[in-house]
Amino acid sequence: MLFKLSLSNIRRSLRDYAIYFFTLIIGVSVFYVFNAIGGQAAMLKLDGDTRAIVQVLKTLISGVSVFVAGVLGLLIVYASRFLMKRRNREFAIYLMLGMGKGRISAILFAETMLIGLGSLIIGLLLGIGLSQIMSALVINLFQADMTDYQFSVSGEAVIKTILYFAVIYIVVMLFNSVVVTKLKLIDLMQSGKKSEQIRLKNPALCIVIFIISAAALAYAYYQVGWKYSELDQQKMAAYIAVGCVTTFFIFWSVSGMLLRVIMSMKNAYFRGLNTFTFRQISSKINTMVFSMTVICLMLFVTICTLSGGFSIRNSMNANLKEYCPADMGISAYVDEPAEELSITEICEDNGFDVMSYLSDSVHFHTYTDENFTWGSFFGEELIEHFPYVDFSAGEEIVALSDYNAVMRLYGREELSLSEDEFILICNYKQMKELRNEVLAKNPEITISGRKLLSKYGVCTDGFIRLSSQPIQMGAFIVSDSVVKELGYSSDNLIGNYKAQTRAEKAETEEIIKNECDKSFRNMPLVKELGGTLSFDTRIEIANAAVGLGAIATFLALYIGLVFLIACGALLALKELSESVDSIERYEMLRKIGAEESDISKSLFRQTGLFFLLPLLLAAVHSVFGMKFAAYVLEMFGTENMWESICATSVIILLIYGGYFLITYYCGKGIIKDKR
Amino acid sequence: MELLSIQQIEKYYGSKSSLTKAIDDISFGVSQGEFVAIMGASGSGKTTLLNCISTIDRVTAGHIYLENADITALKGKELNRFRREKLGFIFQDFNLLDTLTAYENISLALSIQKRSAKEIDAAVKTVAQQLSITEVLGKYPYQMSGGQKQRVASARAIVTNPKLVLADEPTGALDSKAAKMLLERFNYLNSEHNATIMMVTHDSFTASYARRVIFIKDGKIFNEIIRGSDSRKQFFDKIINVVTLLGGDVSDAL
Numbered sequence: 001m002l003f004k005l006s007l008s009n010i011r012r013s014l015r016d017y018a019i020y021f022f023t024l025i026i027g028v029s030v031f032y033v034f035n036a037i038g039g040q041a042a043m044l045k046l047d048g049d050t051r052a053i054v055q056v057l058k059t060l061i062s063g064v065s066v067f068v069a070g071v072l073g074l075l076i077v078y079a080s081r082f083l084m085k086r087r088n089r090e091f092a093i094y095l096m097l098g099m100g101k102g103r104i105s106a107i108l109f110a111e112t113m114l115i116g117l118g119s120l121i122i123g124l125l126l127g128i129g130l131s132q133i134m135s136a137l138v139i140n141l142f143q144a145d146m147t148d149y150q151f152s153v154s155g156e157a158v159i160k161t162i163l164y165f166a167v168i169y170i171v172v173m174l175f176n177s178v179v180v181t182k183l184k185l186i187d188l189m190q191s192g193k194k195s196e197q198i199r200l201k202n203p204a205l206c207i208v209i210f211i212i213s214a215a216a217l218a219y220a221y222y223q224v225g226w227k228y229s230e231l232d233q234q235k236m237a238a239y240i241a242v243g244c245v246t247t248f249f250i251f252w253s254v255s256g257m258l259l260r261v262i263m264s265m266k267n268a269y270f271r272g273l274n275t276f277t278f279r280q281i282s283s284k285i286n287t288m289v290f291s292m293t294v295i296c297l298m299l300f301v302t303i304c305t306l307s308g309g310f311s312i313r314n315s316m317n318a319n320l321k322e323y324c325p326a327d328m329g330i331s332a333y334v335d336e337p338a339e340e341l342s343i344t345e346i347c348e349d350n351g352f353d354v355m356s357y358l359s360d361s362v363h364f365h366t367y368t369d370e371n372f373t374w375g376s377f378f379g380e381e382l383i384e385h386f387p388y389v390d391f392s393a394g395e396e397i398v399a400l401s402d403y404n405a406v407m408r409l410y411g412r413e414e415l416s417l418s419e420d421e422f423i424l425i426c427n428y429k430q431m432k433e434l435r436n437e438v439l440a441k442n443p444e445i446t447i448s449g450r451k452l453l454s455k456y457g458v459c460t461d462g463f464i465r466l467s468s469q470p471i472q473m474g475a476f477i478v479s480d481s482v483v484k485e486l487g488y489s490s491d492n493l494i495g496n497y498k499a500q501t502r503a504e505k506a507e508t509e510e511i512i513k514n515e516c517d518k519s520f521r522n523m524p525l526v527k528e529l530g531g532t533l534s535f536d537t538r539i540e541i542a543n544a545a546v547g548l549g550a551i552a553t554f555l556a557l558y559i560g561l562v563f564l565i566a567c568g569a570l571l572a573l574k575e576l577s578e579s580v581d582s583i584e585r586y587e588m589l590r591k592i593g594a595e596e597s598d599i600s601k602s603l604f605r606q607t608g609l610f611f612l613l614p615l616l617l618a619a620v621h622s623v624f625g626m627k628f629a630a631y632v633l634e635m636f637g638t639e640n641m642w643e644s645i646c647a648t649s650v651i652i653l654l655i656y657g658g659y660f661l662i663t664y665y666c667g668k669g670i671i672k673d674k675r
Numbered sequence: 676m677e678l679l680s681i682q683q684i685e686k687y688y689g690s691k692s693s694l695t696k697a698i699d700d701i702s703f704g705v706s707q708g709e710f711v712a713i714m715g716a717s718g719s720g721k722t723t724l725l726n727c728i729s730t731i732d733r734v735t736a737g738h739i740y741l742e743n744a745d746i747t748a749l750k751g752k753e754l755n756r757f758r759r760e761k762l763g764f765i766f767q768d769f770n771l772l773d774t775l776t777a778y779e780n781i782s783l784a785l786s787i788q789k790r791s792a793k794e795i796d797a798a799v800k801t802v803a804q805q806l807s808i809t810e811v812l813g814k815y816p817y818q819m820s821g822g823q824k825q826r827v828a829s830a831r832a833i834v835t836n837p838k839l840v841l842a843d844e845p846t847g848a849l850d851s852k853a854a855k856m857l858l859e860r861f862n863y864l865n866s867e868h869n870a871t872i873m874m875v876t877h878d879s880f881t882a883s884y885a886r887r888v889i890f891i892k893d894g895k896i897f898n899e900i901i902r903g904s905d906s907r908k909q910f911f912d913k914i915i916n917v918v919t920l921l922g923g924d925v926s927d928a929l
Contacts, residue, residue: 266792266796267791267792269792270782270785270786270790270792270795270796271786271789271792272786272787272789273783273786273787274786275775275779275782275783275786276772276774276775276783279772279774279775279779280774283774584770585772585773585774588770588772589783589787590755591729591731591758591764591766591770592758592759592764592783592784592787592831593755593756593757593758593759593760593762593787594755594759594787595752595755595787596751596752596755598787
């Protein structure tokens with residue numbers, strides 16, 4: 001009996017439940033799709049490093065999944081409570097007929113079970129389908145071979161999804177039972193009968209609060225967007241808090257002002273159904289300032305994560321071509337300047353001929369002058385600003401002929417220099433700015449007793465060692481005669497392998513790496529002074545870049561999608577229940593002869609503005625948030641920011657816009673003429 | 676001049692096996708400037724009749740002409756335009772939009788006719804004066820009494836200068852004092868502004884304000900009396916007599 005009642009309840013209130021059910025299904029399938037990535041990647045032919053990255057990705061997704069489950073859980077609890085409120089009348093009838101609260105709980109229990117089971121099954125099926133499309137993305141991101149692909153279902157992900165959602169549904173059930181035991185018949189009977197109280201907020205107060213909030217927000221924007229170098233964690237948290245609070249007050253004051261402003265434009269206000277439309281909108285915003293704030297902030301996080309994630313990936317791939325133009329580079333450092341440091345010789349002493357593996361190469365030293373340190377370049381003033389930087393370290397000095405040889409190998413532009421000049425090479429943006437400030441004063445530097453002046457007066461873009469990003473902190477290129485007296489700071493060997501295929505290259509790399517490492521460790525000088533051998537190769541850098549890019553993309557997509565779904569669902573639920581409450585109002589409009597097209601237009605405007613307002617403020621937040629993100633992501637390179645913003649917009653348009661359209665058409669169905 | 680002409684209309688509900696004749700061959704006419712009341716017990720078909728005239732419902736057979744145009748043949752947009760331009764509605768439960776002030780509720784009838792804000796303002800103020808609701812124009816429905824609400828609803832109905840004002844149990848939700856005040860306003864609108872009003876009611880007191888009363892029983896016209904030169908009191912007694920004739924049905928509803 002109860003089961004039948006639950007089933008018919010659901011069928012009857014399908015209109016209310018449609019969006020809820022739809023959201024559950026999407027939630028389940030997104031959860032499955034991302035948790036299945038690990039399993040899918042495991043089926044691809046990947047080399048060792050990538051495999052390790054997949055493992056990292058899997059762990060990260062597991063961690064994020066807990067957070068995501070929390071978000072979805074809150075959304076589901078909120079939505080189910082919201083739907084329960086709409087059924088107060090029904091519960092009142094049950095209670096009046098003498099049904100116990102226990103049995104009402106049982107009905108709700110059965111309903112949640114049915115909906116939960118249904119959404120899990122459909123969501124998992126949909127998820128399994130979608131994850132096949134996701135495979136294409138996995139293959140693309142890990143740059144694997146498409147021919148390896150096959151249809152796959154990840155059992156682990158299925159079990160995980162069922163487990164997480166079972167927990168969520170049980171929480172919902174418990175929550176519902178608690179709510180039911182607290183029901184009072186008198187409140188249930190009176191619900192819906194209370195006439196709506198319309199209180200217009202004091203317009204002067206609204207304007208004052210709006211101006212204060214806007215000013216506070218602008219200040220926070222300025223601090224985050226322009227003064228980012230002065231930010232620390234505490235300040236950052238404070239500005240985020242300011243952002244949240246002002247968002248709330250902006251919605252609060254706008255809801256009060258919007259109507260006033262439009263009411264003052266008499267010609268617009270008294271045109272067609274505008275009076276009705278704006279009254280509806282303002283009462284909607286009035287009753288959900290808090291929800292709007294939460295939605296706006298969630299959209300803001302979504303926009304930033306998505307575009308941030310995408311730009312990391314985009315620039316990773318672009319950077320690789322730019323900053324890693326050779327197969328490998330070895331750099332050996334000892335802790336004090338030494339003359340006898342030479343990788344090739346060390347290897348030869350150990351019976352390993354590294355050169356025989358390389359088709360072309362450059363072997364060179366870099367130098368330091370103990371009297372020419374970071375401190376002597378930057379001067380006292382800056383040292384005080386950066387208490388954490390070790391300013392006693394010597395600046396790196398490179399001879400012009402060595403630098404040009406490396407540039408020939410890289411296929412980049414060579415430099416020319418006269419005896420009393422130097423060129424400062426730097427491409428790490430923040431460092432470049434600082435160094436340019438110093439260079440602008442045209443300082444005279446002293447290296448090895450020679451006085452030198454800057455050739456260009458600014459840093460020259462460039463780098464010496466292979467890297468995945470622009471992280472050249474600064475190297476002084478001087479004419480060969482200057483370095484003659486100086487000690488070596490590092491010994492470098494940069495070159496391309498003789499091997500042609502990827503597999504052969506990987507093999508060569510392994511040999512060189514092991515042999516060089518062994519030789520370096522056996523060197524008496526290193527044993528005595530201590531030193532490091534760093535090994536940068538194109539394969540390693542590429543793998544790391546691909547992995548980092550893939551991780552960023554997946555995590556951004558995961559969090560972004562879930563947040564978007566949550567925002568869309570919250571707005572849709574609110575808007576649809578508003579439509580149900582307003583059926584009679586629309587009936588009345590029809591009776592006094594309003595055109596059907598005008599009524600549709602009014603609904604479209606209401607729904608549209610409802611969806612647009614939080615997005616608008618979120619977009620404004622994001623402009624400044626992204627400015628800060630661009631600063632944080634500087635070292636990854638941000639030239640492709642626009643591409644990422646476009647991709648983000650498309651995703652938001654698809655999901656958020658999709659929710660908007662569904663809401664509009666469902667709403668239209670709800671208020672449709674019943675005759 | 677005959678404004679409204681109803682010719683042999685019928686309205687059936689239900690299927691072939693269980694047919695209900697809500698209206699069974701009714702014909703009558705209403706002249707320009709008349710104040711007509713339609714009386715009948717619950718289920719007699721009076722509200723169905725009003726719904727058919729207001730094009731909210733469709734007739735099964737027969738024709739209704741307003742100014743010689745057949746309104747039973749109207750469709751879609753024409754229906755909306757007809758309702759918007761020719762008719763004014765007053766409902767038992769007021770049907771005011773609770774989110775709008777009295778002023779805005781009245782203006783809505785004009786703004787959907789795409790009138791200018793200036794025109795609207797003048798018209799609303801005039802009609803508010805006629806119905807003595809000027810002081811409640813800025814209030815919301817929940818801040819008004821039932822009588823005020825009904826007068827606002829009436830203002831909305833007549834502000835467009837409709838050919839015909841249709842009122843469905845306008846005093847149904849009002850106490851006797853508020854009802855009297857509303858009906859006096861109706862009388863004023865009818866006599867001073869030549870408004871044509873058609874009112875459905877089961878209340879003899881309310882009906883006695885009209886110039887003519889049509890009685891309906893089981894979907895048919897049962898009787899019709901005209902006030903002529905009688906005082907309202909005399910007319911009320913005549914109505915009571917017919918109601919008694921009608922049998923227990925109507926007095927039940929009294």
